[in-house]
Amino acid sequence: MNTAGAILASAPAALPPWLDFFTFRDTNIRLIFAGCVLLGLTSGVIGCFALLRKRALLGDALAHSALPGVCVAFILTGTKNPVVILAGATISCWIGAITIDLISRYTRVKSESALGMVLSVFFGLGILLLTYIQKSGNAAQAGLDKFLFGQASSMLDRDVWTLAIAGLLMLAAVALAYKEFKLVSFDPGFAFSIGLSTRVIETALATLTVLAVAIGLQAVGVVLMAAMLVTPAASARYWTDNLGKMIILSGAFGAIAGAIGTYISYLGPRMPTGPWMVVAATVVFTVSLLFAPRRGMLAHMLQLRRIRRKTTEENIIRTLYVLGERHNDMTKTSSIATLLEFRSMNTMTAERTLDRLIARGLVQEPAEGMFALTPEGVARGARLTRLHRLWEVYLTRKLELAPDHVHDDAEEIEHIITPELEARLVASLNDPGEDPHAQRIPPALEPGRAI
Template sequence: MNTLWEFLSMSDANVRFVTIGSVLLAASSAVVGCFTVLRKRALVGDAVAHAVLPGVCLAFILTGEKNPLILLLGSFLTGWLSLIIIDFISANSRIKEDTAIGLVLSVFFGIGILFLTSIQHSGNENQSGLDKFLFGSAAALVGQDLITFGAVALLLLICVTLLYKEFKLLSFDPAYARTIGLPVRGLELLLTTLTVLAVVVGIQSVGVVLMSAMLITPAAAARFWTDRLGAMVIIAASMSAFCGATGAFVSFTAPAMPTGPWIVMLLSMLALLSFMFAPKKGILARYLLQRRIRKQMARENILKTLFHLGEDTGEYSHSYSKKQIKQRRRQPLFQMKSSMQELRRKNLIRKGPEGWSLTEAGKKEAQRVVRLHRLWELYLTEYLQVASDHVHEDAETIEHVLTPELEQRLEELLNHPTADPHQSSIPQQP
């Protein structure tokens, strides 16, 4: 508790620089990363992150000093150059964009390593700490660095705020944006520039190796929590800001722990939790939904089976044993027992001395399922020209998910039919 209070009080200036810098860098990268992910340009961020290293080294070789503004300019130029080369290769050769990205990434990073090795053997005393750009060193941020990188981070946030609607339209429907007269090419160039800047300002914190994680991971995690872009941007920025502050706290309490890798690790943990537990889109939520649908299908299949048995005898209220039901509809015994107990609880079937039978409510529900099945079979044969002996399996699946609106549309399209392709009667709506 005392350590946390000491961190929050931030009596040490360097702690303030590291924390504020980490939060600004992480949040601004996440905001720009949302548009990068939506435009399916995630790999471009990785290429730019590796391509800035030769720019940093060249800026140092030409000036002989580690002025953050000069290093920022050098890394920005090579980052932009990498994008121009990727676009040129993709447009003027048979090489696809992903291959071009891999080529540019490896070549630029290799050149950067060569420059960095040359600098290390040059004897220049100012080279100390330059290798931190490989893996980042947020703890090395000083006041001048904070002013430079903080100004760029704020510029990114302001640009996204002012052009939010244009960037949103560009991400989802560039063709429509072009139709209404927006300068699509100019907006693409601006968004690409912001992506390069986001990468450039982040390398001081996490380095060129991990920077793509800062750009992409929070956006990918936020995408699982919402379908709205505004909420996605806020969630991604909040996640990154929290991880930036937490990474700085870990470095403060355990000086041997580097800030940048901790930020990325925390982001990865949040992303993993999002992938697993996010509502509607998380793995757990999808599993539970699939499980619920499978149970619903099993229950509706039992109702349909009892209805078919009633069609054969003409007595829908007649009782049938589990053996008779299982002979008509094969399914695991434990699943059948569970489904029948649930149907009984909902008063859709009843159990009598001779077996199981449909209640009046169960008969109506069974008619609905059978009706959807036979309407779909008729639609497949009449409009898609599928042979009548090939439509049953497809109808077995679709009958459980057709909505009342689609049912009405099918009935109108088929001119209120009374029989399916096999001349079985289509139950009418009660």
């Protein structure tokens, strides 16, 4: 495969290639760079809607089904003019999209099967036509097979201009119909009920996907175009819940992938641009998957750990409180062994948690290995015990569960109940003084104070 690097290596360079790239003095580099960045940007933006409508693989199917259109356009006109090819690809994608829709609507074949069948059969037809053209001896056909994997380095002025104009029109369409697209993506039922024609809007969205695929063919090729529609959008989804921000991020990720792809294929003499764009987009995806705040895997793990720690801490506080309650003496000290009789956890965890609680002034260690709550800790324990017993009362009285069935549930809920919910419980239960096991419910120490 010929690549950007091979063609551009002949450019006069005083600077080393890795730096020379950034001067953009080579018109070819400027052109390819602009083309790939624009392509990444556009497909990133359009891909968001496909992703949100749970049709992320539609781009894959449509990209493959562009091939017969490209071939037929060439057979009919005999040229590789980008506008002609774009038109052929668009029409062919369109027929593919309609076929998918017809199959899943009028036969019992499932939609993902319809997607896969259109993808492979259209592609097979395209390959058949392509080989037919190649053997027909038309000299102008050379390079037609570049639509399979794309060849950014073969982009000409007119290709980039076509791409730029189509891309800008598509971005303008998204900006203009933003509200409608948003509604249809999130809540088609509501969109329909307020009088929007969901059919028209869905068709418009499908058309934009088709166009995004068609303009991407030359740089990325039919096989990998799907990635540019899915991967940036999926990455952006990890960073935000806001559609506007997601679109901007996804566009930016696509553009970055385009830039990196061009750069690597410039440096490596045999490196294809399209696949490197996909790899770059996947690296961005992996970073997002792992490190995005809130939705990323690391953030999720940390949050889980925080919740586990808090639960363990509160369990120890409550155990010390209940032990003190039994002896009618909150300064009564207990050993770790005693604590572990009441709580199943390993000794290490208990020791570490106690250290943290001592550091925060909730637990004291008056004698080596003997622990009791500080006054602050007693207040915390009282509140947790209060919530636990209130919940037990609630379950027995309101849900009529047997008293011996309510402990485990209360064990979990005591960590979660908010002061607001506590107030509601107290009100609806008429501020009970005892729990179902006839144990005193500690009073709220300072009403309204969240401990």
